[in-house]
Amino acid sequence: MTDIVICEVGPRDGLQNAKHLMPTNAKKEWIRALADAGLKEIEVGSFVPPKLIPAMADTAEIVAYARTIPGIKVIALAPNLKGFQRALEAGAQKVTFPVSASRQHSESNVRMTPDQMVEEVRKCAQHPHAGVEIEGAVSTAFGCTMQGTVPEEDVLRIATKLAEFCDSVALADTVGYANPVQVRRVFAKVKKAIGNKLEGAHFHNTRGLGLANALAAYEEGVRSFDSSLGGLGGCPFAPGASGNVITEDLVFMFEAMGVSTGIDLDKLMTARKIMVQVLPQEQTYGHFALAGVPKGFRAAA
Amino acid sequence: MTDIVICEVGPRDGLQNAKHLMPTNAKKEWIRALADAGLKEIEVGSFVPPKLIPAMADTAEIVAYARTIPGIKVIALAPNLKGFQRALEAGAQKVTFPVSASRQHSESNVRMTPDQMVEEVRKCAQHPHAGVEIEGAVSTAFGCTMQGTVPEEDVLRIATKLAEFCDSVALADTVGYANPVQVRRVFAKVKKAIGNKLEGAHFHNTRGLGLANALAAYEEGVRSFDSSLGGLGGCPFAPGASGNVITEDLVFMFEAMGVSTGIDLDKLMTARKIMVQVLPQEQTYGHFALAGVPKGFRAAA
Numbered sequence: 040m041t042d043i044v045i046c047e048v049g050p051r052d053g054l055q056n057a058k059h060l061m062p063t064n065a066k067k068e069w070i071r072a073l074a075d076a077g078l079k080e081i082e083v084g085s086f087v088p089p090k091l092i093p094a095m096a097d098t099a100e101i102v103a104y105a106r107t108i109p110g111i112k113v114i115a116l117a118p119n120l121k122g123f124q125r126a127l128e129a130g131a132q133k134v135t136f137p138v139s140a141s142r143q144h145s146e147s148n149v150r151m152t153p154d155q156m157v158e159e160v161r162k163c164a165q166h167p168h169a170g171v172e173i174e175g176a177v178s179t180a181f182g183c184t185m186q187g188t189v190p191e192e193d194v195l196r197i198a199t200k201l202a203e204f205c206d207s208v209a210l211a212d213t214v215g216y217a218n219p220v221q222v223r224r225v226f227a228k229v230k231k232a233i234g235n236k237l238e239g240a241h242f243h244n245t246r247g248l249g250l251a252n253a254l255a256a257y258e259e260g261v262r263s264f265d266s267s268l269g270g271l272g273g274c275p276f277a278p279g280a281s282g283n284v285i286t287e288d289l290v291f292m293f294e295a296m297g298v299s300t301g302i303d304l305d306k307l308m309t310a311r312k313i314m315v316q317v318l319p320q321e322q323t324y325g326h327f328a329l330a331g332v333p334k335g336f337r338a339a340a
Numbered sequence: 341m342t343d344i345v346i347c348e349v350g351p352r353d354g355l356q357n358a359k360h361l362m363p364t365n366a367k368k369e370w371i372r373a374l375a376d377a378g379l380k381e382i383e384v385g386s387f388v389p390p391k392l393i394p395a396m397a398d399t400a401e402i403v404a405y406a407r408t409i410p411g412i413k414v415i416a417l418a419p420n421l422k423g424f425q426r427a428l429e430a431g432a433q434k435v436t437f438p439v440s441a442s443r444q445h446s447e448s449n450v451r452m453t454p455d456q457m458v459e460e461v462r463k464c465a466q467h468p469h470a471g472v473e474i475e476g477a478v479s480t481a482f483g484c485t486m487q488g489t490v491p492e493e494d495v496l497r498i499a500t501k502l503a504e505f506c507d508s509v510a511l512a513d514t515v516g517y518a519n520p521v522q523v524r525r526v527f528a529k530v531k532k533a534i535g536n537k538l539e540g541a542h543f544h545n546t547r548g549l550g551l552a553n554a555l556a557a558y559e560e561g562v563r564s565f566d567s568s569l570g571g572l573g574g575c576p577f578a579p580g581a582s583g584n585v586i587t588e589d590l591v592f593m594f595e596a597m598g599v600s601t602g603i604d605l606d607k608l609m610t611a612r613k614i615m616v617q618v619l620p621q622e623q624t625y626g627h628f629a630l631a632g633v634p635k636g637f638r639a640a641a
Binding site for chain 1: 483484485486487488489515516517519520521522545546547548549551552554555556575578580581582586589592593596597598626627628630631632634635636
């Protein structure tokens with residue numbers, strides 16, 4: 040057992056927002072390298088219509104491949120029942136459903152209000168899915184590029200409803216608006232309402248606060264974090280700005296703090312190299328990759 | 341009164357480690373723009389031998405100029421009595437003396453042990469300096485590229501001695517080795533020993549943990565932070581890696597948290613533009629500069 044679980048979302052959130060397509064075989068090699076580095080949870084793709092997001096067209100094949108790698112939990116995103124059915128057929132072990140707490144974002148994205156989207160996820164939860172975990176991910180939980188402020192009571196209501204029928208609930212700072220004080224407050228509020236059903240934290244580094252927010256969430260009891268190798272993918276709402284929290288920086292921070300992740304930083308750099316070689320023109324990020332470990336550094340036991 | 345004080349060290353720590361020289365007039369324009377943005381403390385230069393660090397050769401002129409700008413505290417670094425005397429003649433209002441807690445770093449850098457260097461600073465403190473503040477800055481307080489680990493009892497001993505005769509003591513993560521758990525622990529230990537004499541925190545962003553460490557220090561009661569606009573200067577010990585905590589990201593984090601800095605983010609971007617225009621080939625950093633404020637953002641009151 041490790042102290043925390045880091046879920047690599049690069050193959051999904053990273054590639055979905057990248058400018059360049061990663062060939063299917065390269066995805067497989069990259070996912071294997073991530074597993075070799077010790078990642079135990081990998082969000083490998085998204086069951087959205089291939090016409091909408093061509094980068095995710097091979098998700099079924101990727102899920103099936105990832106299932107052949109021992110020791111990892113294979114996660115996929117689905118936006119609706121059709122996507123969920125495809126995820127189940129492909130063999131996903133956990134399916135995450137994004138529900139935007141921002142009414143404007145939700146209506147623009149899925150033509151449903153947040154509460155209508157919750158009912159869509161409820162339908163999925165009522166669909167037979169023996170042994171497959173369902174996560175409800177409250178996106179834009181800390182702010183929205185369209186709506187600006189997202190009322191915390193909306194986040195709380197959506198999270199509480201999702202907790203009725205999901206195995207776990209995550210809070211996502213989809214556009215990098217969160218700050219550490221807000222992170223503490225919102226996680227504490229939702230935790231009070233749904234207890235241990237609140238699991239994951241998904242932060243973006245758009246304004247550089249990704250690690251500070253992860254630290255705040257950790258100190259509020261969060262033990263499950265999403266991140267993306269090399270911060271792949273950027274931010275579609277802020278051209279040139281960075282995207283997801285950077286896996287290698289996150290791992291370094293926690294290991295330096297004595298919080299074990301089970302992830303080997305050297306092997307993580309190998310996985311990074313594979314990704315960079317396949318997508319050499321894609322902007323990647325990360326401080327640890329440039330600086331390496333401090334002299335005398337010891338990872339958490 | 342603001343909740344915290346941010347001291348801009350770009351003109352000293354940034355330029356000292358930059359590859360390119362900034363002309364004297366450009367330094368003046370930049371410092372004025374920093375003051376216009378609301379910076380109340382600016383470390384404008386270092387009284388080291390000009391042959392050793394040509395970028396600091398004009399520090400006396402810069403100090404004299406900065407003293408003509410109302411509302412700022414003009415800070416300079418001095419490594420010894422000779423530098424201190426030059427700082428006093430030039431009109432510095434606060435002089436900071438670095439004392440490396442790493443024996444190896446200290447001996448290599450100033451040919452003195454840390455404790456010998458403390459006595460050098462004591463001599464300076466005994467020199468007449470009416471109205472001029474003296475800060476003892478414990479450098480490599482969280483680790484050292486030469487020595488690796490720096491024992492916390494060494495940091496504690498140096499800080500305690502410095503507190504005997506300095507107006508304030510700062511702890512500096514000179515090479516970007518610190519992590520938030522260590523920051524909390526070391527600041528708490530030193531605070532217990534010297535109380536409110538412990539003031540400043542100086543972090544580097546070498547491994548991306550700058551803001552997380554600043555957050556941890558803030559939560560331990562620190563209210564005075566060094567940072568560098570655009571993270572100017574990089575890290576001489578890790579080529580390609582970033583340097584000081586980035587002023588604009590630090591200001592954004594605190595303002596977003598509701599912690600007032602007195603600094604105007606728009607005007608800070610103007611100061612950044614001036615710096616970038618003068619040193620176009622110098623690597624700069626910063627997430628906020630790429631992403632801007634979130635929609636609906638309100639600075640701390």
